[in-house]
Amino acid sequence: xxxxxxxxxxxxxxxxxxxxxxxxxxxxxxxxxxxxxxxxxxxxxxxxxxxxxxxxxxxxxxxxxxxxxxxxxxxxxxxxxxxxxxxxxxxxxxxxxxxxxxxxxxxxxxxxxxxxxxxxxxxxxxxxxxxxxxxxxxxxxxxxxxxxxxxxxxxxxxxxxxxxxxxxxxxxxxxxxxxxxxxxxxxxxxxxxxxxxxxxxxxxxxxxxxxxxxxxxxxxxxxxxxxxxxxxxxxxxxxxxxxxxxxxxxxxxxxxxxxxxxxxxxxxxxxxxxxxxxxxxxxxxxxxxxxxxxxxxxxxxxxxxxxxxxxxxxxxxxxxxxxxxxxxxxxxxxxxxxxxxxxxxxxxxxxxxxxxxxxxxxxxxxxxxxxxxxxxxxxxxxxxxxxxxxxxxx
Amino acid sequence: xxxxxxxxxxxxxxxxxxxxxxxxxxxxxxxxxxxxxxxxxxxxxxxxxxxxxxxxxxxxxxxxxxxxxxxxxxxxxxxxxxxxxxxxxxxxxxxxxxxxxxxxxxxxxxxxxxxxxxxxxxxxxxxxxxxxxxxxxxxxxxxxxxxxxxxxxxxxxxxxxxxxxxxxxxxxxxxxxxxxxxxxxxxxxxxxxxxxxxxxxxxxxxxxxxxxxxxxxxxxxxxxxxxxxxxxxxxxxxxxxxxxxxxxxxxxxxxxxxxxxxxxxxxxxxxxxxxxxxxxxxxxxxxxxxxxxxxxxxxxxxx
Numbered sequence: 185x186x187x188x189x190x191x192x193x194x195x196x197x198x199x200x201x202x203x204x205x206x207x208x209x210x211x212x213x214x215x216x217x218x219x220x221x222x223x224x225x226x227x228x229x230x231x232x233x234x235x236x237x238x239x240x241x242x243x244x245x246x247x248x249x250x251x252x253x254x255x256x257x258x259x260x261x262x263x264x265x266x267x268x269x270x271x272x273x274x275x276x277x278x279x280x281x282x283x284x285x286x287x288x289x290x291x292x293x294x295x296x297x298x299x300x301x302x303x304x305x306x307x308x309x310x311x312x313x314x315x316x317x318x319x320x321x322x323x324x325x326x327x328x329x330x331x332x333x334x335x336x337x338x339x340x341x342x343x344x345x346x347x348x349x350x351x352x353x354x355x356x357x358x359x360x361x362x363x364x365x366x367x368x369x370x371x372x373x374x375x376x377x378x379x380x381x382x383x384x385x386x387x388x389x390x391x392x393x394x395x396x397x398x399x400x401x402x403x404x405x406x407x408x409x410x411x412x413x414x415x416x417x418x419x420x421x422x423x424x425x426x427x428x429x430x431x432x433x434x435x436x437x438x439x440x441x442x443x444x445x446x447x448x449x450x451x452x453x454x455x456x457x458x459x460x461x462x463x464x465x466x467x468x469x470x471x472x473x474x475x476x477x478x479x480x481x482x483x484x485x486x487x488x489x490x491x492x493x494x495x496x497x498x499x500x501x502x503x504x505x506x507x508x509x510x511x512x513x514x515x516x517x518x519x520x521x522x523x524x525x526x527x528x529x530x531x532x533x534x535x536x537x538x539x540x541x542x543x544x545x546x547x548x549x550x551x552x553x554x555x556x557x558x559x560x561x562x563x564x565x566x567x568x569x570x571x572x573x574x575x576x577x578x
Numbered sequence: 579x580x581x582x583x584x585x586x587x588x589x590x591x592x593x594x595x596x597x598x599x600x601x602x603x604x605x606x607x608x609x610x611x612x613x614x615x616x617x618x619x620x621x622x623x624x625x626x627x628x629x630x631x632x633x634x635x636x637x638x639x640x641x642x643x644x645x646x647x648x649x650x651x652x653x654x655x656x657x658x659x660x661x662x663x664x665x666x667x668x669x670x671x672x673x674x675x676x677x678x679x680x681x682x683x684x685x686x687x688x689x690x691x692x693x694x695x696x697x698x699x700x701x702x703x704x705x706x707x708x709x710x711x712x713x714x715x716x717x718x719x720x721x722x723x724x725x726x727x728x729x730x731x732x733x734x735x736x737x738x739x740x741x742x743x744x745x746x747x748x749x750x751x752x753x754x755x756x757x758x759x760x761x762x763x764x765x766x767x768x769x770x771x772x773x774x775x776x777x778x779x780x781x782x783x784x785x786x787x788x789x790x791x792x793x794x795x796x797x798x799x800x801x802x803x804x805x806x807x808x809x810x811x812x813x814x815x816x817x818x819x820x821x822x823x824x825x826x827x828x829x830x831x832x833x834x835x836x837x838x839x840x841x842x843x844x845x846x847x848x849x850x851x852x853x854x855x856x857x858x859x860x861x862x863x864x865x866x867x868x869x870x871x872x873x874x875x876x877x878x879x880x881x
Contacts, residue, residue, distance in 0.1 A: 212769060216613070223612045224585060224605065231585055234605035242768040244620060244759075244775040356650020357721065369662040376669070377684045396761075426722075478816060486718070486760035487649065512816070512856065 192218045195236070198257050202240060205249050209240045232258075335416075336449065342559045343420040347566040348521075353395040353488050364389030395488045395518060396427035400476065402495035403460065404434040404467040410525050411463075414494065415456060417558055419449050429484045433472035434462035435500070439480065467498060469538050470505030477512050491517040492565075493546070496524055503537025507545075514545040522546040523565065579639045579708070581611040595633035597626070598779070598786045606774040607634070616732050616753035618717075618768060621776030623758050624820020630776075631713035631754040640752065641710040645697040647720040653727065657698045657737055665692050688741035699737055702747035709749040718757040725767055732770050779821060781808050787821055792828040802839045803828045805873045807851065813865075815857045827851045841867050 195217050199209040217239040224235045233254055241250050358366055364387030371386035399421070401414055422428045422444040429441050438460045446452040457463070485491070491513065499506060514520045522542060543549065552564040582588040585601070588608040592599045599607070607630070610617035619627040635642035645656055665687045672683050695703070701712035717725065731737060732753060736746040755771060757763055779787060781804050788800045795803070803824060811818045819827075827850040836843050844866045852858045861869075 208765060208769075210769070216615075216772075219613060220609045223609060227585065230601055231605060234602040235609065237602065238606040238609050238772045238774065242765070242773045247775065355721070356648075357652060357723070370660055373660070373662060373665055373669075373687070377680055377687070478814065481816075483759055483761065487721075508856065 191221065195221065198236070198253070199240060201253055201257060202250065205253055207240065207246050207249060208242060213240050213242075229258075339416055339420045339449075339558050342562045343417075343424050345559075345566060346421070346424075346562045348397065348490060348492075351394055352392040353518075354390045355393045357391050358388040359391045361387055361389035363387065366390075394425055394427070395490050396429070396484065396486070397421070397425065397492065398429045398431070398484050398489050398517070399492045399494065400431050400433060400473075402434070402467055402469075403432045403463055404498075404500075405464045406467070406496055406498050407494075407525065408464045413558055413561060415453050416449065417561055419444050419452050420558070423447060427487075429480075431476060431480070432456070432460050433467070433469075433476075434460075434465045435468050435472070436462055437472040437475045437479075438462075466500035467495070467538075468501050469495065469497070469499045469542075470501055470503070470509055473509035473513060474505065477509055477516070481513070481516050485516045488518040490519045490521065492521050492523060493542075494523045494525075495542075497522075497539035497542050498536055499538030503539075503541045506538055506541035510542050510545045514547070519547045520545065521548045521550060521565075524549070524551045579637075581638065582608060584608070591637050592630075592633060595637035596790050597629060597633040598783055598790065599630075600779070600783060603630075603774060603776065606772055610772050611752065613772075614750050616755055616771040618755045618757065618763065618771035618773050619776050620757045620759050620763075620773070622778070622818060622820060624822035625776045625778060626821050627756040627776050628713065628715055631711055631715075631756075634752065634754070635711040635713075638711070638752075639707055641705055641707060642713060643697045643701045643710050643751075644713045644715060646715050647717050647724070649719060649721060651720045651724050653696075655696055656724070657696050657727075657731075658739060659694045659696065660688070661692045661694050668692070690742065693739070693742070698731055699745065701751040701753075702735060702737060702745060704748050709747070709751045712751045712753045714753065714755045716758060717755050717763060718760045722764065725764055729766060729770065732767070778811055778818065781805065784808070784821065784824060788824065788828055791825045792832065795828045795832045796837045798838055799831060799836060800828060801877075802873055803831065805876065806839060806844070806869055809869045809872065810851070810861065813861070815852070815860070816854045817852070817857060819851045823851050823853075839870060839873070841870060844870065 196214055199214045199217065202209045217236055220235050220239045221232070224231060226232060236254065237247075237250060241247055358364070360368060360371065366388045368386040368388040371388075372383060375386055376383040399418060401418065403411055403414075407414075418430050418440075422430060422441065429439070430444055432438050432440055440456045440459055443455040443459050444452050446455060493513075510520075550564055550567075552561065582591050585605050585608045588604045588611070589599060589601070592604060592607070606617065609615070619630065621627055631644075632642060634640075668687055669683065672686070693699075697712065701710050714728070717728075734746070735750040736744050738744045778784075784804045784807070785800060788795065788804060792800070807819050807824045807827070827847065830847050830850045831839075831843065834843065834847070845862050848858050848862055848866070852861060
């Protein structure tokens with residue numbers, strides 16, 4: 185019985201490690217895990233692994249973290265001892281050798297109580313210190329500039345004015361409606377029982393709903409002047425609507441949807457900056473679109489999603505590989521809208537290879553000549569689609 | 579039949595149903611059965627998620643109730659509906675007989691007699707063979723409101739019909755939910771389920787599956803087919819071929835009396851394996867030749 189108690193205790197500690205490493209292993213999962221281990225018994229290490237896995241892992245992405253945490257936690261008794269020691273009030277400093285063995289994220293989770301650990305609120309501290317003065321540092325400072333109350337109010341008002349193309353999509357779900365097209369038999373019958381005589385027909389109609397919105401936003405050097413406005417826009421958008429997915433790309437693709445969900449705009453932006461590693465660098469449109477198509481396309485483009493592509497189309501790889509990827513994106517999306525902030529160009533000419541590859545495959549091309557504020561950005565998006573891209577003869 | 583008592587028995591049970599499961603899958607199935615929890619299976623299309631529910635139902639001798647999800651799925655087609663035609667006739671008859679009491683008529687018309695049971699309600703009903711297997715297939719195809727509705731059903735195994743009251747299952751059904759992950763399933767629903775990501779099988783397991791599912795295929799052909807498919811999955815294609823495609827391809831090749839792979843036959847039958855034109859164009863020709871050469875070299879090294 186005491187043995188069982190110890191196992192339960194260890195599972196609780198293990199779940200705590202997983203939580204710090206980012207898994208959502210709540211109290212219910214811990215109880216489940218204990219019950220599962222009791223049900224399955226101890227036959228082998230492998231069974232024990234999969235028993236805990238069945239109850240504590242709820243996302244495919246978390247499997248890697250679980251695997252590493254499991255091996256660190258349940259194999260290395262030394263490390264386990266340290267972990268247990270950390271649970272006690274007195275804190276021992278672990279030597280660095282052991283720490284390096286463990287995966288960084290796991291060790292961060294294991295030793296989160298360590299006094300000299302950097303605070304999660306200022307994750308950029310170390311990186312900033314190690315880097316020399318660079319453009320990315322400038323950007324980060326610029327972005328950390330807090331949003332004033334006036335700006336916040338303006339953003340809210342502006343986002344309320346936003347009308348994206350195809351903003352109302354008919355769903356297959358119905359709602360009661362006086363002039364609907366479908367007879368609501370259930371409501372009609374109930375009404376007939378109440379009234380008698382002539383039965384008034386109750387109607388229903390299809391409900392309308394905003395389709396999912398996927399934003400792919402370029403954050404490379406040539407777009408840096410607008411980064412702050414775009415991030416504010418994306419934050420407002422994510423918190424205003426459901427089913428918004430936001431990806432940032434420069435040389436690689438980062439999904440920042442979860443980071444942007446934090447309600448406080450400055451907090452959310454700090455998290456986004458920490459999550460993205462390629463601020464103000466070059467742009468690899470073909471490569472990043474390929475990653476999106478392969479890793480995310482099927483997961484976020486269902487249910488008639490509208491894609492908003494924000495980029496100036498200037499590509500480091502000189503447009504290589506852009507054409508097939510944007511064509512695929514176009515086929516998967518209900519509507520592909522390209523918003524191009526025509527930075528530093530008074531007269532836009534589709535000369536760059538990337539631009540020429542993109543143009544034939546977008547449904548709507550929306551050039552913006554000067555994004556001075558969130559309002560002007562939203563105006564550009566809400567205006568009726570005037571510019572259908574010119575289709576050049578191949 | 580009763581549920582298995584250990585993980586080993588679960589492996590045997592699945593094997594009896596001609597399903598080759600690895601240890602991780604057997605563990606999670608065993609726990610789902612033992613703990614009476616719904617099992618959420620995620621994975622790419624064609625890795626055998628739906629098959630698990632079918633095999634479980636037949637191996638346990640339970641009834642399989644399938645709810646195929648689609649956009650706009652509502653309670654009328656998933657849970658219950660009233661039989662309006664019969665209700666109207668009932669009202670008409672009551673009026674003809676001169677019954678005037680509306681309250682009793684209302685109770686009469688909205689009674690279980692006029693209730694049409696849809697899959698979820700059917701799954702809550704007692705069955706002589708034991709609680710049925712409820713397969714909620716491709717949950718990602720439906721919308722969030724339906725998912726929210728499922729929360730009540732899956733945590734308490736009960737359904738509330740406003741006119742009648744709450745209907746609760748005496749014995750909870752075995753619930754298997756599948757998702758192709760075309761969108762994320764909400765965390766609240768995931769919390770109530772045991773979760774498992776069904777991955778592509780490794781070469782050994784895939785060969786075992788092929789032996790069971792395409793017994794007509796030549797031994798050497800089967801080995802080459804599996805090796806070819808396994809290499810394809812490393813290519814970063816848009817849609818990797820699933821196990822279902824492997825079986826299809828092996829059967830197609832058998833129909834063509836092929837005893838081994840060669841470039842001509844691969845090019846001709848690639849459509850059974852790859853379903854995107856971009857992928858086919860990429861693999862057809864030189865890439866296929868390269869993989870074939872690799873397989874040959876691998877086979878020779880093994881000998």
